[in-house]
Amino acid sequence: QSALTQPASVSGSPGQSITISCTGTSSDVGGYNYVSWYQQRPGKAPKLLIYEVSNRPSGISNRFSGSKSGNTASLTISGLQTDDEADYYCTSYTSSATLLFGGGTHLTVL
Amino acid sequence: EVQLVESGGGLVQPGRSLRLSCAASGFTFGDYAMHWVRQAPGKGLEWVSGISWNSGAIAYADSVKGRFTISRDNAKNSLYLQMYRLRAEDTALYYCAKDKFDDFLYGMDVWGQGTTVTVSS
Numbered sequence: 001q002s003a004l005t006q007p008a009s010v011s012g013s014p015g016q017s018i019t020i021s022c023t024g025t026s027s028d029v030g031g032y033n034y035v036s037w038y039q040q041r042p043g044k045a046p047k048l049l050i051y052e053v054s055n056r057p058s059g060i061s062n063r064f065s066g067s068k069s070g071n072t073a074s075l076t077i078s079g080l081q082t083d084d085e086a087d088y089y090c091t092s093y094t095s096s097a098t099l100l101f102g103g104g105t106h107l108t109v110l
Numbered sequence: 111e112v113q114l115v116e117s118g119g120g121l122v123q124p125g126r127s128l129r130l131s132c133a134a135s136g137f138t139f140g141d142y143a144m145h146w147v148r149q150a151p152g153k154g155l156e157w158v159s160g161i162s163w164n165s166g167a168i169a170y171a172d173s174v175k176g177r178f179t180i181s182r183d184n185a186k187n188s189l190y191l192q193m194y195r196l197r198a199e200d201t202a203l204y205y206c207a208k209d210k211f212d213d214f215l216y217g218m219d220v221w222g223q224g225t226t227v228t229v230s231s
Contacts, residue, residue, distance in 0.1 A: 050217075
């Protein structure tokens with residue numbers, strides 16, 4: 001299976017909002033509400049930001065929000081901070097009963 | 111403290127086998143699904159395999175199906191990944207991760223620091 005499609009990079013200025021898309025098919029993103037998002041800083045393990053499309057684990061800032069429309073899920077980060085600079089990955093459950101990651105998006109905070 | 115500690119990585123020749131382990135602590139291991147996720151050097155994350163709380167549901171990525179076997183021992187709070195017929199493209203940092211719930215659908219909320227597997231002659 002091919003990875004879910006994410007933009008390779010996005011950028012924004014402190015205080016701004018950015019949105020990262022994650023596009024799949026009706027066999028994964030579009031077919032299930034099991035999309036999650038992760039933040040990974042260099043040399044560190046990933047960190048769960050969003051699960052089941054739009055739920056935030058405890059301790060995750062409400063600046064991070066998730067949504068889905070059709071075959072595309074989105075992660076929005078509002079009030080950008082320099083500390084948000086990292087790689088971001090989406091995953092989705094699939095009709096093959098597997099999980100599929102997106103290719104990852106590098107966020108630069110200018 | 112909730113913690114996952116992977117072990118068992120190393121340098122292995124193509125075609126050989128290796129077994130990874132993940133020791134869990136700080137939570138009721140047997141209540142949660144678990145995953146293996148890998149990251150090749152300089153590349154993105156790749157889901158490798160998942161196992162439900164009671165081993166009733168198990169799945170693999172196509173890239174490892176038929177070569178890797180995931181298992182768990184709830185009495186020992188441990189997760190395993192037996193890897194056979196290793197290839198150069200299996201070279202990666204292998205993470206153990208806990209799911210939020212009892213099946214491997216929801217999201218991986220606890221991660222280990224990973225163990226490195228290098229497949230090379």
